[in-house]
Amino acid sequence: xxxxxxxxxxxxxxxxxxxxxxxxxxxxxxxxxxxxxxxxxxxxxxxxxxxxxxxxxxxxxxxxxxxxxxxxxxxxxxxxxxxxxxxxxxxxxxxxxxxxxxxxxxxxxxxxxxxxxxxxxxxxxxxxxxxxxxxxxxxxxxxxxxxxxxxxxxxxxxxxxxxxxxxxxxxxxxxxxxxxxxxxxxxxxxxxxxxxxxxxxxxxxxxxxxxxxxxxxxxxxxxxxxxxxxxxxxxxxxxxxxxxxxxxxxxxxxxxxxxxxxxxxxxxxxxxxxxxxxxxxxxxxxxxxxxxxxxxxxxxxxxxxxxxxxxxxxxxxxxxxxxxxxxxxxxxxxxxxxxxxxxxxxxxxxxxxxxxxxxxxxxxxxxxxxxxxxxxxxxxxxxxxxxxxxxxxxxxxxxxxxxxxxxxxxxxxxxxxxxxxxxxxxxxxxxxxxxxxxxxxxxxxxxxxxxx
Amino acid sequence: xxxxxxxxxxxxxxxxxxxxxxxxxxxxxxxxxxxxxxxxxxxxxxxxxxxxxxxxxxxxxxxxxxxxxxxxxxxxxxxxxxxxxxxxxxxxxxxxxxxxxxxxxxxxxxxxxxxxxxxxxxxxxxxxxxxxxxxxxxxxxxxxxxxxxxxxxxxxxxxxxxxxxxxxxxxxxxxxxxxxxxxxxxxxxxxxxxxxxxxxxxxxxxxxxxxxxxxxxxxxxxxxxxxxxxxxxxxxxxxxxxxxxxxxxxxxxxxxxxxxxxxxxxxxxxxxxxxxxxxxxxxxxxxxxxxxxxxxxxxxxxxxxxxxxxxxxxxxxxxxxxxxxxxxxxxxxxxxxxxxxxxxxxxxxxxxxxxxxxxxxxxxxxxxxxxxxxxxxxxxxxxxxxxxxxxxxxxxxxxxxxxxxxxxxxxxxxxxxxxxxxxxxxxxxxxxxxxxxxxxxxxxxxxxxxxx
Numbered sequence: 001x002x003x004x005x006x007x008x009x010x011x012x013x014x015x016x017x018x019x020x021x022x023x024x025x026x027x028x029x030x031x032x033x034x035x036x037x038x039x040x041x042x043x044x045x046x047x048x049x050x051x052x053x054x055x056x057x058x059x060x061x062x063x064x065x066x067x068x069x070x071x072x073x074x075x076x077x078x079x080x081x082x083x084x085x086x087x088x089x090x091x092x093x094x095x096x097x098x099x100x101x102x103x104x105x106x107x108x109x110x111x112x113x114x115x116x117x118x119x120x121x122x123x124x125x126x127x128x129x130x131x132x133x134x135x136x137x138x139x140x141x142x143x144x145x146x147x148x149x150x151x152x153x154x155x156x157x158x159x160x161x162x163x164x165x166x167x168x169x170x171x172x173x174x175x176x177x178x179x180x181x182x183x184x185x186x187x188x189x190x191x192x193x194x195x196x197x198x199x200x201x202x203x204x205x206x207x208x209x210x211x212x213x214x215x216x217x218x219x220x221x222x223x224x225x226x227x228x229x230x231x232x233x234x235x236x237x238x239x240x241x242x243x244x245x246x247x248x249x250x251x252x253x254x255x256x257x258x259x260x261x262x263x264x265x266x267x268x269x270x271x272x273x274x275x276x277x278x279x280x281x282x283x284x285x286x287x288x289x290x291x292x293x294x295x296x297x298x299x300x301x302x303x304x305x306x307x308x309x310x311x312x313x314x315x316x317x318x319x320x321x322x323x324x325x326x327x328x329x330x331x332x333x334x335x336x337x338x339x340x341x342x343x344x345x346x347x348x349x350x351x352x353x354x355x356x357x358x359x360x361x362x363x364x365x366x367x368x369x370x371x372x373x374x375x376x377x378x379x380x381x382x383x384x385x386x387x388x389x390x391x392x393x394x395x396x397x398x399x400x401x402x403x404x405x406x407x408x409x410x411x412x413x414x415x416x417x418x419x420x421x422x423x424x425x426x427x428x429x430x431x432x433x434x435x436x437x438x439x440x441x442x443x444x445x446x447x448x449x450x451x452x
Numbered sequence: 453x454x455x456x457x458x459x460x461x462x463x464x465x466x467x468x469x470x471x472x473x474x475x476x477x478x479x480x481x482x483x484x485x486x487x488x489x490x491x492x493x494x495x496x497x498x499x500x501x502x503x504x505x506x507x508x509x510x511x512x513x514x515x516x517x518x519x520x521x522x523x524x525x526x527x528x529x530x531x532x533x534x535x536x537x538x539x540x541x542x543x544x545x546x547x548x549x550x551x552x553x554x555x556x557x558x559x560x561x562x563x564x565x566x567x568x569x570x571x572x573x574x575x576x577x578x579x580x581x582x583x584x585x586x587x588x589x590x591x592x593x594x595x596x597x598x599x600x601x602x603x604x605x606x607x608x609x610x611x612x613x614x615x616x617x618x619x620x621x622x623x624x625x626x627x628x629x630x631x632x633x634x635x636x637x638x639x640x641x642x643x644x645x646x647x648x649x650x651x652x653x654x655x656x657x658x659x660x661x662x663x664x665x666x667x668x669x670x671x672x673x674x675x676x677x678x679x680x681x682x683x684x685x686x687x688x689x690x691x692x693x694x695x696x697x698x699x700x701x702x703x704x705x706x707x708x709x710x711x712x713x714x715x716x717x718x719x720x721x722x723x724x725x726x727x728x729x730x731x732x733x734x735x736x737x738x739x740x741x742x743x744x745x746x747x748x749x750x751x752x753x754x755x756x757x758x759x760x761x762x763x764x765x766x767x768x769x770x771x772x773x774x775x776x777x778x779x780x781x782x783x784x785x786x787x788x789x790x791x792x793x794x795x796x797x798x799x800x801x802x803x804x805x806x807x808x809x810x811x812x813x814x815x816x817x818x819x820x821x822x823x824x825x826x827x828x829x830x831x832x833x834x835x836x837x838x839x840x841x842x843x844x845x846x847x848x849x850x851x852x853x854x855x856x857x858x859x860x861x862x863x864x865x866x867x868x869x870x871x872x873x874x875x876x877x878x879x880x881x882x883x884x885x886x887x888x889x890x891x892x893x894x895x896x897x898x899x900x901x902x903x904x
Contacts, residue, residue, distance in 0.1 A: 147599070
């Protein structure tokens, strides 16, 4: 027999969005129960503890300027940040040729530099014209939504290296290929985060700072405050709407409430069983917004040996399979940790490899970037987010052509007592931890208004 | 307590694919159980009986040349066909201007005719170069998959009416906008059905013939032959893989088998709960292939009055909301039935209307095509396929940009004892009843080979 609980609001998902919504509801004087499929909180934010007290994040980890919501929260919770290691030179690799540069402007052929410069300026300009609350209402929304970002790159970049740099932007920021989503989505998402440099950068960018002890400390501390309201290991089997409100069923719980906030990625929200079935326009949205593909690898060495070589640890290359790296060493300096991303097409290919093949492929890339010492790590930690049953892809969902203009209004629109949260529903910092928290605030405000 | 059944193979879904697979397995000497969520068989093929013995189809209905699999089956089952009414002239409407023409070549501006002619020839030529077993292996697969069909139309058609004609092809054949899917998908699907004219045509085309008594007679007769093996009203709650095979759970049944054939659309297949969870490459495919949007309307009049006016009942118009019509009257002549399709963007908009608003919008279109008598039907029957919980869109899935090249190989690849059927997995007549049956044959053959 299921345990029956009566509450005001039930929240599905104990990621940052769900936990944030729950906190806001509690602050608003409401009873809340959060049901979470996993046996942990945090969703796409998860620490992994290694030897010697080294903590690495296997999911979302950075915090940057203008991410005010999470900054405020972390300060309230007493969780400190420290700067991502960023001293020295970066590496940029095209095929077999590798160069070093300082700052944001690579030391490459001036024709390529001019080309990527004009393309980025044009792209940022277009991005600023996308209304974050309603991308489908942009004056050229249909035109932008009927072509892929790849089509735009081919039309607006003249050099092959310039094109590759924009494709690297896509891998790093969307975890998807520019052919996977629409130009409108590329523009929306870029505007949501404040522009290309802000999204892609370390200093003054989205990768600027890290959390001492790992980013999962934030959701863990939120859950601790919520206490027994958070119920783990409770995959939702049904969301039933009745005259009296909503009942959320798990294998063990029957939670009756007046409203529900579904705070999980849109694909997973579409996979829940609803009674009665959701309207067509909402269901078709959830059919059409796949998650990106990322395998995140934290590779542990005795020391951050690249620093002695005058390198930041940030490398970018057009051939992969690792196209983006960062120095992810703990502030203690106890170990050197190199963070290597497999993203988009490379993640999809690598997800079919054995762990040994994947390790070899990743270490091969790291050795090409940083030399032979990279070949023999002490430890190799990886997480394929597409294989995670309760996430099914990272960083977030991307919107293929046609989806924003045809289904965009269904993204946040409540269906009766069902409200939608999750970073994919955010207007500012969509896809980021900050956006997740903002989306929880917004959904909680909707519910508080509806319940009074 | 659930009723426990042991069998050789369990089939999920009693559409044409599932029923065909079950028949092939029985013919191969295997025990089979088919579990179906609905309280009827046929999936996207369903009759509706009206007054005066008139039967209309609310889903798939036509049969055409080269659809040999369903032709043979219907003959075996003793189900006759008759030609779709096709005598007289067709209507073509651009904005406020409506013209009449006979055969397949509209009487329009010769510049437009030449334009659409060259574009169609070029498109058909490219389509023939897509290998049906492996669209991702086409020599220019990446190029074709990184742009939308809409992008191709804009580049390859010079006149706005020519572009609109290709967009009408998209509505009629894909139930989606050309911005919704990739050029590679457009080419694959067109080649799968034998070319633009074959797919879009009545005489010598996919709309050539109809089934006496309605197309659902085919799955109904198949189910009658399978008898007690088909279990209705059994939504699947879990597919569990163990050492001994597979167990499929519904609220009432526990079916243990050595293999399972999942014969439902890919989105719905992705929504089932699997234990253990599916591999990432399979799951991400099902996140990325949304179904088209169709609201099919059968509008019943005292007589097929358009025939007296020398019209076939086939009308096409660029403004909609009804862009495609057919004469769907019963062979008895007891009533006149006009078949009106809302497709793609128009279906999505109309799905938010009230039934009364939708009826008014459809009758408005029909009146513009066929005059005042169209405004006052005896009966108005509609079905929004995206609102159907156990289908969620029609005619079939479309593949957005990037999906065929990144995830195509996952479409039919078995996962342990799980095999995949459904018209979306067909190589020939993908998306059609014939493809559904072929996919069932193919999956059954896989299972028979695996079980020996």
